[in-house]
Amino acid sequence: MxxxxxxxxxxxxxxxxxxxxxxxxxxxxxxxxxxxxxxxxxxxxxxxxxxxxxxxxxxxxxxxxxxxxxxxxxxxxxxxxxxxxxxxxxxxxxxxxxxxxxxxxxxxxxxxxxxxxxxxxxxxxxxxxxxxxxxxxxxxxxxxxxxxxxEEGRADGVFAGGDPSAGSGGGAGAAMLLVRCADHRLAIAIESVHTILPRVRVRNSPLRHGSCKGVTDYDGTEIPVFDPLELAGLGTLSRTGGEESEGVAIRFRDGLVVMMLSEVLELINVGAVERFPLPAVQVPGRRYLDEVLRVPGHGDFLSLAVPAMLEHDDLKALSRLNTPHENTVPAQRSEGSGGAAGDSWDGAGASGDTYLTFAVTRTGAKDKEFAVPLREVVEILEFPERYSVLEAGHDQMLGLFTHRDTVVPLYRLSRLLGVPDSPLESAYVLVVSTDPDSTSGQVAGLVVHGLRAIERAVWQDPNPKRSGHPDGSLEAALNDVTMLRVAAIGTADEPRMLARLDLSAIGAALVPALSSSSSTWVAA
The missing domain is CATH 2.40.50.180 (CheA-289, Domain 4)
Structure with missing residues (x-):
């Protein structure tokens, strides 16, 4: 062995x-x-x-x-x-x-x-x-x-003999990490754990929704953070603003997501523990719960079904939003990958894909909302306090700003779509890659208002309005629209009809205009 x-x-x-x-x-x-x-x-x-x-x-x-x-x-x-x-x-x-x-x-x-x-x-x-x-x-x-x-006072021999193997199903001999979340004691299969984070400081972020509580810094990168109790329907792990907790970084196919914890207790081999099946309890996240482990000297622990968590659409989408602090702002995708299994993208959208929904402008009841595949969004930022303003030469472009050592061209999406502008004080910037299928694409910043939710498509128009943008023009990219019915993840809200924008194609059509523009820039 x-x-x-x-x-x-x-x-x-x-x-x-x-x-x-x-x-x-x-x-x-x-x-x-x-x-x-x-x-x-x-x-x-x-x-x-x-x-x-x-x-x-x-x-x-x-x-x-x-x-x-x-x-x-x-x-x-x-x-x-x-x-x-x-x-x-x-x-x-x-x-x-x-x-x-x-x-x-x-x-x-x-x-x-x-x-x-x-x-x-x-x-x-x-x-x-x-x-x-x-x-x-x-x-x-x-x-x-x-x-x-x-060693004193320990007769259970949890790791005292044998060879624990890393079976993905948590079988006999598998390694498990014992943790505490508020009053719940949980066990996590170690093979999907990228690292233990003894200090996790969660910051608020536009990504915050449902079980996602914000972002934290790890190894020069912003990583989304989620609450496992809320995901599994066991309550919430309450934290005050800025308070540190512990956590583990879970490794998904396209990136990491941090699971927030109260305390990491111990690493054990479950070959020495008793295992009990979980009854068919009626909790919203039952599929993310596996069984009960009785660990000698420690008591009972509820094991998390990590394979089911790795297939959670929302968490998979968040894992693609690992944003580095320096050098460049790359698209968070595996090279040559179309995303995780079951998330193939054909350019028009697919039922079950995860979307970010947002308003382009703020006009009360007339807010114009759209959807964009979350995989196309590299990062979501608050509107920058300072940026270089474009005085003339390009009606849609606001200017340039520097973020994480990358110069990002900044555009008003409202002007591109021909809808009224709104004050920039309450705006957000969607940083999108001009080539989301590789790590070599440039980036563009598109100004939007009113981030709504992370939602899932339940229906798509079988006959979308598509130009195919063969010439890569901005007009063709703006006319490449698909109608979707989307439903907010984790809610009982009725699905609603929205238009999907191809922001990557729009960004690719806009960025070349920067090099051809002979404009004057001033600091805002």
Missing amino acids: NTTYGLFASGDACVGVPLADVREVTPCPDRLEVLPVTAPGLLGAVNLRGQVIPVLDLLAIEGRAEKPSGEAESGPRRVIVVLLHENQLLGLIVDGVHGVTRPGAMTRMGTSDGSDLLVSHTFARPETGNIVSVIDVDAMFALPGVPVVR
Whole structure:
């Protein structure tokens, strides 16, 4: 049987530890307890439920970034991996958790004189091809001068033996992350967890709707955040503005979405737990609940049906809106992909696709609403406070603004469609890619008003008004319209009829006008 490895970030490296040697993963405190002991890489100790566990920094052991005892440098993603080896405990501080994997071929590592290293093997991660360095746990516990402690008061042997495998169905031996959400205790299959986030600060965003509570920053990127309790119909995980929580980043096909939590408790192997089927309870999100796990020494946990969550249309759409903070504003799509399975796009829209609905202008009861496939929207921004104003030469263009090191041309969609303008103070900007089927397209910013909702198409016009825009002209792009019936996700509202705009085609027709315009710009 192939060994299953937990994957962790240590600086720029990805390191692997046999999952059988991992007792749990816990957030790193702001400061570790000081031990009156000096040893290479020893940072101090953590008090974990009354048991004092020494903590090492792998980078410091290797002679890099060594810190005085007690200084954990607890950044936004630092966590402690508690290793359990021959009934002894030791903590290893890492920068993040990257799930689990089962490798194929492995390469032995050593030195020319035959001495052992802390890294015993390397392998290429099957899912990504990235190199994983395997930590020699025997060598880690044998480091000279490093204190270890004997595990006390734990007879369940959750990770004490066997080889936990990462079965996607949560079968016997699968690895599960135990978490708390308000008063609910939940279990999450680890294979879909990209990383644990010990500190999640949720910011308000136009993406906020239903179980989506806003966005948070992770690794230089804005990631949407959702409430698993609201998704599963178990209540809400209330948070006040700016309050930090914990979370896990769930890996979808096209990006990440952060699941907001109250507390990460432990990483376990469910081979040692009792499993009970969930009755046919009548809750709105029943399909996102799997079974009950009775974990020795911890109690009962309700396991989430992660495969069903990965097929949730709303969450899949949000996973495509991972927006980087710097360099460029790329379209959030896999190269050459038409989106996740079941979301193919033929240019005219399809029943079941997810849409952002919005008003182009604010005119009271006469608000003109449209729909755009959420996959075409790279980012949603509030109207910029400062931008370069176009004085002459292009009636529809307002000017340029810089966002995340990208210069974005700014257009009034109302003028393009021939409807009255509205004040810009309450406007939003839809940043769209001119080529949503690749990562090489340019971007355009289209000013809209009154973001409505994330909605799903329940019907489309079988005979849409389409020009085909063979010449790529703006007029042809504006005339490429499909009528849809859409219904708000998670509500009982009646479906309504809206027109779908091809914003990517409109943006592609507009952006060339920027280079041909000989206009004067002034700062707004």
